[in-house]
Amino acid sequence: MTISITGSDAPPTAPRRSGSQVSLLALGTFAVGTDAFVVAGFLPQMADELGVTEAAAGYSVTVFAICYAVFSPLLATVTATVPRRRLLVAALVVLGLANLGTAVAPNFALLMTSRVLAALGAAAYTPNAGAVASSLVTAERRGRALALVVSGLTVATAIGVPLGNLASRVMGWRSALGLVALLCLLIGAGLAVLLSKLPGGNRVPLAARLSVLRNPGVRLILPVTVLGMAAAYTAYAYAIPAFDAVGISPDAAQWMLFLYGVGAVAGAQSSGRLTDRFGGTRVLVVGYAVMTCTLVAFGTLTLTSAVLPVPVGVLAFAWGASSWCQTPPQQHRLIAAAPNEAPLVIALNSSGIYIGIGVGTLVGGLAGAGDATWMFFSGAVIAVIAAVLLVATGRVARHG
The missing domain is CATH 1.20.1250.20 (MFS general substrate transporter like domains)
Incomplete structure (x- = not known):
């Protein structure tokens, strides 16, 4: 964007x-x-x-x-x-x-x-x-x-x-x-x-728009956006078969999608205020921890025959919240790293979001959309990698 x-x-x-x-x-x-x-x-x-x-x-x-x-x-x-x-x-x-x-x-x-x-x-x-x-x-x-x-x-x-x-x-x-x-x-x-x-x-000129990538802080922070969104979207495009694998019928899946969406709105709205108070890195660490636990819980449910619609609904909400809580703190970190080029780094962050969505969907489909276990656990692994990279680059962004 x-x-x-x-x-x-x-x-x-x-x-x-x-x-x-x-x-x-x-x-x-x-x-x-x-x-x-x-x-x-x-x-x-x-x-x-x-x-x-x-x-x-x-x-x-x-x-x-x-x-x-x-x-x-x-x-x-x-x-x-x-x-x-x-x-x-x-x-x-x-x-x-x-x-x-x-x-x-x-x-x-x-x-x-x-x-x-x-x-x-x-x-x-x-x-x-x-x-x-x-x-x-x-x-x-x-x-x-x-x-x-x-x-x-x-x-x-x-x-x-x-x-x-x-x-x-x-x-x-x-x-x-x-x-x-x-x-x-x-x-x-x-x-x-x-x-x-x-x-x-x-x-x-396009070269001028991309010149901000010469900033080492920006180059280190943007991959966190890509990995974080990739983790969130390993299963989302395949949500109907994924929910079916945890006992939610296709007819009932719309309610889980709704809960995911409510969580997305809540995560996006609250993370901005929390970032102002605690800093972008801390908010993201919590977000990736929640995402990892949520995806592991989903993956574990696919290995059982349990049908637990209420816990699945709670997990769907947490999945949405942890997926969409990422943007405000990442923007905060990028602007701190390049305060004079805020519009450009926000634009690059938005492109990173969509690259992450594309990569996550690709990874999620590698084992076939019927393999929800792979989708959820692969997403959890990517979330852990994002968190490790986040911590490693946490000091790059001022006040991040």
Whole structure:
């Protein structure tokens, strides 16, 4: 996610109007988040209809995430001078059409192609939505505006994915993706009508955007983001078969996905405050410890015949919370390591998140989506590696 504060010095619109525009931008990030993760809600049906294994179908998440991470800095460079409203509307149109392509794809190859196009739209939309939101409000309200837009992604894990699972069971997975496409196009139309005209910015060469990687602190901290998200996502794309392996039927899995999402929101919201109080490294150590214990507990349950829906629900909540508590403390550590280049390191951290999601999904599917034991225990091992690397680099970030 490449964030530039384009137009941040432009005079904001009237508070009421700017508030509605920021809310609409947040709906757009909700649509992006739902699109990115909704496959987890109907993976078995999609794999069955396309004639591929569930592990192969899960790689559609890998392709989306890796392409997002790669395209984000490239698109930020290429589209730097494009007016913001035009860019955001175009991004949502691309995302909507890509979802329609996924919904009607007759085979797996075309579905994967459509996921690449969806990643293009998402990579163009999310970073610029945050930058535009910050430019629409006064300086003292920019933090809240940015938080609202970014919260669309975490809320999507709480609501969008379970709703996608429900829609797929009622109407089929293709119709569920069609609804996501419709949402993208409707929000795009709303932005075309309601969003203020904002100019593009100055073109910044890609080499300049990536120059911050010469900072040794940044180079040491970013791999923690990749490993942490990889650990969290070894099983998430395969959530339906994974929950089935611990005694939760596909029909009941939507409630576990909902609890995961509630945990994700709680973890993201609380970790920011805890980071301010205790420092990013301490918060992350606790987060990785919780993640490791949670994934080990899930893996152990797969080796038994016990059906324990309440403990599984608690574990699903902890899984979501430990997965999404990582971003605020990692941003804190990166900004402390490169205080004069905060927008760039936040952007690189976001790319690291999606690389981690892609890697985790790839690792989770290596033994096949039917091997939930592998998915959970491999995630736990990666979480331990992330924690070790975190401790080893803990002194790099000032006040980390």
